[in-house]
Amino acid sequence: MAVTDVNVIDGIAFDDDNKTLIMEIYDHLHFEGKFEFDHIVILQDKLNTYLWYIESKQYADIYPDKQFDNFVINIHFRYEITENCKKYINVSNQKLSVLNIKIVSYLNTIDTE
Template sequence: MAVNEYFQVDGLGINNRNESDLILLINDTLNWVTDDEKQHLEHLQNKINAYVEYIRSKQYKHVYPDDEFNEFTIDIHMNSYPTELAIKFFDMVNGDLEKENIKVIVAIDESSQEEPTSCG
């Protein structure tokens, strides 16, 4: 699945350190250096919005009917380091979703050869 496939959850699982936390995976294979930054951000925004709706509508109950979750983590796996604008976007998203106990985290593929973006 890809970041531009908005209505498909790339992965779903229970946090093994906190069973009240449902983790939703986004597999972002786009590259911040070679791909269009604006379009990349739009894809991420649309995918995150779809995941938030998935959480709000409790669609996860189809997979975990007997589990109750009060925390949600959207875990974005990337192949390249995000730009400064992307980092600001993630900060804004986390601020907006905090009241709903939803957080967005980013993991970078360790084999990435690029240098990290400065967050100055």
């Protein structure tokens, strides 16, 4: 499971106290050079899958007895994100706030030694 598997939900959980569905995206791609644009398009495609999943209430298949009021999409980046990616996430958050959907980004470096 990774950002390149655009039709797959990488991870899903819930927070009962806050009636929040929490979804995870694991992004292992870099943003170097000309690949930055392609990377943001891949991320956009992945997020669109997650938004469809939320809007169509597909989560009810996994959590049939749960009612969610809020939705969080955590993106775990392997590499530092660019200013353009930050802008994309910020604009997305502004538009999604009316649906109680929030995107949160994390930088997760992995030691390979």
